[in-house]
Amino acid sequence: MRHVVVLSLLCLVRGEVLEADQDTIVPEDWRLVGRVGPLQEVELTFALKQQNVNMIEELLNHLSDPDSQQYGKYLSLEEVASLVRPSKETLKVVQQWLLRHGVHKCHTVVTQDFLQCVMTVQVAEALLPGAKFQRYSKGSQTLLRSATLYSVHEDVFQHLDFVGGVHRFPPKDKNISKGWEGARRAALGYHLGVTPAVIRSRYNLTAKDVGTSGNNSQAVAQFLEQYYHPADLAEFMSLFGGGFTHRSAVERVVGTQGRGKAGIEASLDVEYIMSSGANISTWVFTNPGRHESQEPFLQWMVLLSNMSALPWVHTISYGDDEDSLSEAYMNRINTEFMKAGLRGISMLFASGDSGAGCRHLTKQSNTFRPSFPASSPYVTTVGGTSFKNPFKLSNEVTDYISGGGFSNIFPMPDYQADAVGGYLNNTQSLPPETYFNTSGRAYPDMAALSDNYWVVSNRVPIPWISGTSASTPVVGGILSLINDQRLLKGLPPLGFINPRLYKLKGKGLFDESE
Numbered sequence: 467m468r469h470v471v472v473l474s475l476l477c478l479v480r481g482e483v484l485e486a487d488q489d490t491i492v493p494e495d496w497r498l499v500g501r502v503g504p505l506q507e508v509e510l511t512f513a514l515k516q517q518n519v520n521m522i523e524e525l526l527n528h529l530s531d532p533d534s535q536q537y538g539k540y541l542s543l544e545e546v547a548s549l550v551r552p553s554k555e556t557l558k559v560v561q562q563w564l565l566r567h568g569v570h571k572c573h574t575v576v577t578q579d580f581l582q583c584v585m586t587v588q589v590a591e592a593l594l595p596g597a598k599f600q601r602y603s604k605g606s607q608t609l610l611r612s613a614t615l616y617s618v619h620e621d622v623f624q625h626l627d628f629v630g631g632v633h634r635f636p637p638k639d640k641n642i643s644k645g646w647e648g649a650r651r652a653a654l655g656y657h658l659g660v661t662p663a664v665i666r667s668r669y670n671l672t673a674k675d676v677g678t679s680g681n682n683s684q685a686v687a688q689f690l691e692q693y694y695h696p697a698d699l700a701e702f703m704s705l706f707g708g709g710f711t712h713r714s715a716v717e718r719v720v721g722t723q724g725r726g727k728a729g730i731e732a733s734l735d736v737e738y739i740m741s742s743g744a745n746i747s748t749w750v751f752t753n754p755g756r757h758e759s760q761e762p763f764l765q766w767m768v769l770l771s772n773m774s775a776l777p778w779v780h781t782i783s784y785g786d787d788e789d790s791l792s793e794a795y796m797n798r799i800n801t802e803f804m805k806a807g808l809r810g811i812s813m814l815f816a817s818g819d820s821g822a823g824c825r826h827l828t829k830q831s832n833t834f835r836p837s838f839p840a841s842s843p844y845v846t847t848v849g850g851t852s853f854k855n856p857f858k859l860s861n862e863v864t865d866y867i868s869g870g871g872f873s874n875i876f877p878m879p880d881y882q883a884d885a886v887g888g889y890l891n892n893t894q895s896l897p898p899e900t901y902f903n904t905s906g907r908a909y910p911d912m913a914a915l916s917d918n919y920w921v922v923s924n925r926v927p928i929p930w931i932s933g934t935s936a937s938t939p940v941v942g943g944i945l946s947l948i949n950d951q952r953l954l955k956g957l958p959p960l961g962f963i964n965p966r967l968y969k970l971k972g973k974g975l976f977d978e979s980e
């Protein structure tokens with residue numbers, strides 16, 4: 467079907483389809499409202515082709531390898547810009563194409579590789595033949611998107627990676643409460659609720675293990691119309707913050723905090739990164755919330771390329787099915803992660819809460835379903851565990867919801883080849899080989915407790931919150947404590963930690979086989 471549409475398009479407009487493999491199916495929880503008027507404005511994000519992409523990958527390997535002379539010699543945003551900035555030709559061709567269509571309300575970033583432009587739907591559809599903007603709604607949220615593929619003029623095709631704000635919908639809201647299951651276990655009396663004290667004790671954090679360097683900071687980023695409330699954080703710390711020095715307020719919110727009820731997920735992230743990464747300055751990146759055509763996750767990536775001073779550690783619970791995204795988009799997002807790594811920033815993503823995932827290929831055949839960015843080789847992916855003995859602080863076992871698997875797109879990076887090879891060779895009773903692709907990037911890289919957390923949301927303490935969105939900020943805070951010690955000694959922060967992490971071969975971490 468898709469090919470027929472594409473071919474007829476090509477004949478009509480002498481354009482070429484970008485992102486031909488992007489899923490354009492409208493998720494079932496979004497309702498079509500109708501066609502958008504021609505004079506309605508959209509804001510599109512043009513991802514311009516960058517230079518030296520292969521070179522920065524190699525550079526990142528050196529900067530992140532503790533055995534390299536270049537370890538930790540991170541770059542400033544301006545230095546990254548001097549490597550990746552699009553060629554003069556790319557900048558000129560794209561600019562002229564936009565101007566020819568009367569598009570001149572554009573903003574660029576320090577690295578000049580993104581251009582965000584406001585234009586009417588009429589102009590956008592002339593610029594991107596094939597696209598048809600419709601309004602969709604879900605609850606009180608509305609979005610403008612196109613359910614048909616877009617093309618660009620053949621002259622600009624080679625100068626663009628993709629155009630953001632056309633196809634991708636936000637991922638489904640996550641279910642971070644095991645609800646019924648949690649309640650059942652609690653009723654049976656075998657429930658050890660996870661609090662900051664439990665985390666700090668299990669991971670050997672003493673009262674001295676708090677941030678002391680004035681120069682350190684950490685961040686959580688949230689994109690799903692979820693907001694934390696400062697009063698919830700303050701109450702959480704007064705209930706659960708005994709025994710360790712901590713902060714009870716966020717240092718900086720970047721973006722617009724929506725009104726209305728707090729999200730449990732948003733509360734969880736902030737409350738736990740500030741409990742393990744205690745006494746460390748914490749930022750929250752939240753929805754910019756300006757245009758209905760924006761993709762909030764992409765918006766955050768664009769913002770990072772426009773801010774020269776950023777926290778060293780970012781934790782994010784966000785993901786889409788890998789098979790729903792175009793390769794052009796994912797490759798470009800990977801380059802954005804590499805740019806962050808070159809700057810010494812650690813990017814931590816939750817591995818997801820649907821186990822290995824399930825994709826129905828035909829009635830009889832299924833495979834596992836990896837999630838992106840969890841499957842990116844350029845981020846650190848965090849999975850979840852629960853206590854083996856739920857009555858006490860015991861060893862941990864895999865939390866059955868914890869996301870994990872192998873990418874079908876990105877080959878296995880060298881840094882994990884030994885560890886994963888050893889795992890595959892030595893693990894009994896793996897699922898059938900047809901379900902997963904052992905040549906791909908394997909995740910998660912680390913895991914921490916993800917089960918039965920206490921959270922304060924809308925001023926109420928809530929038990930039984932579960933998910934890798936709990937373990938990820940916990941790990942993020944612990945990495946920030948390590949960064950703190952390094953900064954005090956004049957050492958560079960950990961940056962992209964995977965190459966170093968796998969060289970530890972489990973030393974310095976709990977490494978349990980179950």
Ligand SMILES: *[C@@H]1O[C@H](CO)[C@@H](O)[C@H](O)[C@H]1NC(C)=O
Pocket residue numbers: 573574575576582768772
């Ligand atoms: C990047 O920052 C500059 C300077 O603050 C600003 O003028 C520009 O609009 C920003 N770019 C985007 C895409 O927001």
Ligand SMILES: *[C@@H]1O[C@H](CO)[C@@H](O)[C@H](O)[C@H]1NC(C)=O
Pocket residue numbers: 641643644645646647
């Ligand atoms: C969330 O998970 C619980 C327990 O598995 C289930 O009962 C509930 O229906 C789920 N809610 C949603 C919205 O999926």
Ligand SMILES: *[C@@H]1O[C@H](CO)[C@@H](O)[C@H](O)[C@H]1NC(C)=O
Pocket residue numbers: 676677678679680711745
């Ligand atoms: C908390 O952090 C500040 C710097 O942000 C530092 O001056 C102070 O000593 C720290 N507190 C403790 C108990 O280490």
Ligand SMILES: *[C@@H]1O[C@H](CO)[C@@H](O)[C@H](O)[C@H]1NC(C)=O
Pocket residue numbers: 680681
């Ligand atoms: C903080 O870091 C900046 C640059 O990384 C450095 O110039 C400054 O001296 C540091 N400040 C402290 C208090 O360590």
Ligand SMILES: *[C@@H]1O[C@H](CO)[C@@H](O)[C@H](O)[C@H]1NC(C)=O
Pocket residue numbers: 873874875876877878903905906907
């Ligand atoms: C398996 O993963 C590799 C990347 O490592 C990819 O090239 C290949 O297409 C994948 N195979 C399938 C069946 O998805």
Ligand SMILES: *[C@@H]1O[C@H](CO)[C@@H](O)[C@H](O)[C@H]1NC(C)=O
Pocket residue numbers: 883884885886887888891
């Ligand atoms: C796994 O087994 C294969 C085949 O026996 C062997 O070639 C490989 O070296 C093993 N890998 C590890 C990491 O043990």
Ligand SMILES: *[C@@H]1O[C@H](CO)[C@@H](O)[C@H](O)[C@H]1NC(C)=O
Pocket residue numbers: 669670974975976
């Ligand atoms: C944590 O402390 C316990 C008890 O002192 C010790 O047995 C364990 O090895 C420590 N774990 C790590 C990872 O340091």
